[in-house]
Amino acid sequence: MGNAQESNQxxxxxxxxxxxxxxxxxxxxxxxxxxxxxxxxxxxxxxEQGECGSCSVMMDDVLVCSCLVLxxxxxxxxxxxxxxxxxxxxLSDVQEAFIDTGAIQCGFCxxxxxxxxxxxxxxxxxPEESEIKEAISGNLCRCTGYGRxxxxxxxxxxxxxxxxx
Amino acid sequence: MSLLEEGIASAAGVGVSATRPDGKEKARGDFLxxxxxSSEDMLWGQTLRSPYPSAKIRKIDFSQALAMDGxxxxxxxxxxxxxxxxxxxxxxxxxxxFDLVRYVGEPVAIVAANHPEVAKKAADAIYVDYEELDPxxxxxxxxxxxxxxxxxxxxxxxxxxxxxxxxxxxxxxxGEYEVGMQDQAFLGTESxxxxxxxxxxxxxxxxxxxxxxxxxxxxxxxxxxxxxxRVTLAGVGGxxxxxxxxxxxxxxxxxxxxxxxxxxxxxxxxxxxxxHVHRHPAKIWFxxxxxxxxxxxxxxxxxxxxxxxxxxxxxxxxxxxxxFSVGPYRVPNAVxxxxxxxxxxxxxxxxRGFGNVQTCFAAEAQMDKLAKALSLDPVExxxxxxxxxxxxLITGQEITGTAPVKEVLTSLAEYPxxxxxxxxxxxxxxxxxxxxxxxxxxxxxxxxxxxxxxMFSEGFDDFSEARCIISDGEVLIKSACVEVGQGFVTLVxxxxxxxxxxxxxxxxxxxxxxxxxxxxxxxxxxWMSGGAVxxxxxxxxxxxxxxxxxxxxxxxxxxxxxxxSKDGSHSIDIATALQGRNYDEHVTHRHKxxxxxxxxxxxxxxVSFAFAAHRAVVDVDEELGLVRVVEIATSQDVGxxxxxxxxRGQIEGGxxxxxxxxxxxxLVLNNGKILNANFTDYLLPTSMDIPPIKIASxxxxxxxxxxxxxxxxGEPPVISSTPAIISAVRNATGKKLNRVPxxxxxLVF
Numbered sequence: 036m037g038n039a040q041e042s043n044q045x046x047x048x049x050x051x052x053x054x055x056x057x058x059x060x061x062x063x064x065x066x067x068x069x070x071x072x073x074x075x076x077x078x079x080x081x082x083e084q085g086e087c088g089s090c091s092v093m094m095d096d097v098l099v100c101s102c103l104v105l106x107x108x109x110x111x112x113x114x115x116x117x118x119x120x121x122x123x124x125x126l127s128d129v130q131e132a133f134i135d136t137g138a139i140q141c142g143f144c145x146x147x148x149x150x151x152x153x154x155x156x157x158x159x160x161x162p163e164e165s166e167i168k169e170a171i172s173g174n175l176c177r178c179t180g181y182g183r184x185x186x187x188x189x190x191x192x193x194x195x196x197x198x199x200x
Numbered sequence: 201m202s203l204l205e206e207g208i209a210s211a212a213g214v215g216v217s218a219t220r221p222d223g224k225e226k227a228r229g230d231f232l233x234x235x236x237x238s239s240e241d242m243l244w245g246q247t248l249r250s251p252y253p254s255a256k257i258r259k260i261d262f263s264q265a266l267a268m269d270g271x272x273x274x275x276x277x278x279x280x281x282x283x284x285x286x287x288x289x290x291x292x293x294x295x296x297x298f299d300l301v302r303y304v305g306e307p308v309a310i311v312a313a314n315h316p317e318v319a320k321k322a323a324d325a326i327y328v329d330y331e332e333l334d335p336x337x338x339x340x341x342x343x344x345x346x347x348x349x350x351x352x353x354x355x356x357x358x359x360x361x362x363x364x365x366x367x368x369x370x371x372x373x374x375g376e377y378e379v380g381m382q383d384q385a386f387l388g389t390e391s392x393x394x395x396x397x398x399x400x401x402x403x404x405x406x407x408x409x410x411x412x413x414x415x416x417x418x419x420x421x422x423x424x425x426x427x428x429x430r431v432t433l434a435g436v437g438g439x440x441x442x443x444x445x446x447x448x449x450x451x452x453x454x455x456x457x458x459x460x461x462x463x464x465x466x467x468x469x470x471x472x473x474x475x476h477v478h479r480h481p482a483k484i485w486f487x488x489x490x491x492x493x494x495x496x497x498x499x500x501x502x503x504x505x506x507x508x509x510x511x512x513x514x515x516x517x518x519x520x521x522x523x524f525s526v527g528p529y530r531v532p533n534a535v536x537x538x539x540x541x542x543x544x545x546x547x548x549x550x551x552r553g554f555g556n557v558q559t560c561f562a563a564e565a566q567m568d569k570l571a572k573a574l575s576l577d578p579v580e581x582x583x584x585x586x587x588x589x590x591x592x593l594i595t596g597q598e599i600t601g602t603a604p605v606k607e608v609l610t611s612l613a614e615y616p617x618x619x620x621x622x623x624x625x626x627x628x629x630x631x632x633x634x635x636x637x638x639x640x641x642x643x644x645x646x647x648x649x650x651x652x653x654x655m656f657s658e659g660f661d662d663f664s665e666a667r668c669i670i671s672d673g674e675v676l677i678k679s680a681c682v683e684v685g686q687g688f689v690t691l692v693x694x695x696x697x698x699x700x701x702x703x704x705x706x707x708x709x710x711x712x713x714x715x716x717x718x719x720x721x722x723x724x725x726x727w728m729s730g731g732a733v734x735x736x737x738x739x740x741x742x743x744x745x746x747x748x749x750x751x752x753x754x755x756x757x758x759x760x761x762x763x764x765s766k767d768g769s770h771s772i773d774i775a776t777a778l779q780g781r782n783y784d785e786h787v788t789h790r791h792k793x794x795x796x797x798x799x800x801x802x803x804x805x806x807v808s809f810a811f812a813a814h815r816a817v818v819d820v821d822e823e824l825g826l827v828r829v830v831e832i833a834t835s836q837d838v839g840x841x842x843x844x845x846x847x848r849g850q851i852e853g854g855x856x857x858x859x860x861x862x863x864x865x866x867l868v869l870n871n872g873k874i875l876n877a878n879f880t881d882y883l884l885p886t887s888m889d890i891p892p893i894k895i896a897s898x899x900x901x902x903x904x905x906x907x908x909x910x911x912x913x914g915e916p917p918v919i920s921s922t923p924a925i926i927s928a929v930r931n932a933t934g935k936k937l938n939r940v941p942x943x944x945x946x947l948v949f
Contacts, residue, residue: 080466177438182890
């Protein structure tokens with residue numbers, strides 16, 4: 036906060052890059068630091084109280100709401116954000132499926148959902164529809180009514196099984 | 201049929217499921233929403249808002265706040281350079297309150313600081329000496345209560361008298377209904393950034409629905425000439441009506457111009473609930489009568505909409521609520537009286553469905569009651585009275601366009617019902633909470649139908665401008681049409697491909713350097729700005745034909761995507777012919793003229809109408825008050841489907857919001873203060889709440905005068921889905937359920 040007594044220095048590891056955060060107020064959330072200090076604006080701030088999932092990131096392979104994590108407490112953790120989901124210019128299969136099925140409208144919830152769904156499909160590659168709905172129930176979407184999003188996950192599951200056989 | 205069954209479309213042009221041009225950026229997280237913008241040397245803005253629904257401001261002292269480290273500016277009403285008043289339809293709201301505050305959340309002062317937390321602390325440190333007044337929070341009492349605003353409490357009083365006021369049918373049903381306050385709850389909260397410019401003006405980048413309306417209101421408040429206020433669209437995280445009004449726009453510009461630095465502001469979720477208008481809560485009385493054959497004879501209604509402290513779009517919302525109060529039915533005699541009033545509740549304005557939602561909920565309940573009184577099937581009764589082309593609305597306007605009300609109802613009723621009640625863990629109300637078993641669950645089925653006017657009404661000069669620029673065969677489209685997620689950007693590419701045979705049109709920055717495209721609302725942009733883009737592309741083709749004809753000394757005609765000389769000797773496709781050429785065609789597109797309503801609420805006030813019907817199937821545990829929506833089926837009058845996947849997306853998303861109003865979404869007020877202004881307590885539907893949505897039929901009857909024959913599709917899904925769900929719950933339980941959203945106690949007691 037521009038107040039020397041509250042300033043400190045800490046390191047974050049985000050998408051395999053290390054960042055030194057200095058001169059920052061220690062009350063800043065991981066979401067704020069990702070966005071406003073590191074310029075990683077893909078994680079979104081829709082509720083900032085852990086209800087909407089728009090800020091979802093992986094922290095040591097665990098799905099978390101980055102709005103509920105103090106950035107300084109994330110020191111030493113491996114943070115993965117939406118910016119790490121594509122491989123360079125190559126979109127992930129979930130990202131492709133979102134475009135193909137019309138799962139994106141305004142797109143504000145999209146990054147959080149993509150992080151959530153990648154995590155979900157890693158542990159449940161051939162989910163039932165009810166399992167998909169439960170997996171994304173912590174991610175609010177106001178545009179789509181979720182139908183195209185569920186279909187995107189189903190499409191990924193089908194494409195992955197076709198690819199593997 | 202789902203996309204998985206249809207296969208993924210790869211073709212383009214109008215009518216196919218082209219994918220979004222911004223999809224890749226949005227999927228990568230690279231798409232810049234308005235809150236993702238930043239600048240070197242940027243400050244953060246914060247708004248201090250009234251904690252009281254009604255109070256006099258005796259004194260504001262911000263000396264301590266201004267002295268805080270990192271604080272650069274604190275501005276109040278004294279600092280508004282121009283008119284300290286704004287409003288979407290009519291200016292009646294202060295940019296910053298000066299003598300009185302009239303609702304909880306009214307802006308009083310604004311702060312710029314070097315960090316958002318500093319700005320918040322500084323706002324908290326501003327001392328405002330308020331003298332609290334008794335708030336007026338009852339909309340019905342507001343009609344006769346002492347005025348809370350210099351313009352009085354009645355924003356609009358509208359009477360519609362049609363046919364014989366003394367007519368009455370033998371079968372009479374009556375009811376009182378109430379609709380709660382719903383919020384648009386777009387995920388991307390209000391945000392933007394303003395840059396002071398060297399010419400003494402300001403550049404505002406903001407998420408909005410209507411750039412030119414914003415520009416006009418900002419220029420007036422800043423006392424700047426029109427050309428010194430430039431508004432550019434920043435990425436919009438949903439809108440649904442809630443971004444039609446000015447929110448932080450003037451505040452941002454004031455802070456930027458005062459400090460000489462870029463200023464960014466982002467409302468948090470709580471402030472977003474306070475900082476935009478909501479859906480009007482409504483109190484509605486209806487008396488319907490029919491003859492013994494089941495034909496409607498007369499409808500009488502009184503409608504009170506709570507506009508909150510300032511007018512916003514209350515006048516137009518009331519017009520919709522009254523003009524379409526009787527639904528998509530032939531009603532020979534009607535007396536409808538409506539009031540849109542001011543209270544000290546939060547201001548209300550546009551939300552998807554715009555007035556039609558409120559009266560549709562009540563009128564469809566009445567239609568069910570009448571069907572029961574007549575011992576008729578609810579669908580059969582609606583079919584008996586369904587509007588057709590050539591029929592007259594209660595406003596005296598003849599429907600000259602398409603009106604496939606019978607088709608939507610019939611196709612919906614023919615669609616198969618879902619399987620009987622299942623007993624799986626996730627199939628019963630309460631889900632994995634395992635609170636009930638199958639023997640306690642009742643199934644209900646309900647139908648509802650709706651009418652929605654498309655585009656702006658009552659004589660408004662509604663237009664959209666567009667330019668089609670050809671630069672060496674490359675297509676650039678310029679329009680101020682706002683993309684809020686609905687897919688206009690996709691449609692632009694489809695129109696260009698359809699008319700010029702060229703893929704990959706570039707959409708130029710959306711800003712006020714071209715004339716207005718009007719608002720992205722009222723289901724109007726496909727018709728208005730889609731129409732403008734279509735005309736601009738056609739103008740290019742016409743210019744090309746003239747050039748080709750003169751170059752080759754022979755007249756050319758258009759044949760599909762080819763240009764063929766009249767003597768048949770030359771033929772070239774448009775895309776090839778455009779190579780190496782440059783054009784810039786600028787057009788304005790208007791819909792047919794509309795007229796004001798007269799003193800009896802009669803007149804050709806509306807342009808076109810879209811119809812929809814919904815069928816809900818619910819399972820209810822009455823003892824616990826739990827409702828599970830099993831399935832919603834719908835048929836909709838769409839004119840023509842321009843993009844099947846995007847059409848489905850609008851329908852599914854709209855129905856989800858209709859379900860929210862039926863069962864979940866209610867801003868709870870206590871003495872004018874919202875008690876649940878956050879996503880923990882204001883319940884939005886999650887993926888677990890939304891059932892399978894089945895499209896029984898999309899009725900494609902080309903609408904005369906509409907580009908491609910297409911009707912807007914965004915609003916109908918919201919309107920009749922709510923009453924269909926409540927009808928189904930009534931069908932299961934026999935409860936009255938006269939207020940939405942319904943609550944568990946409405947079912948238990």
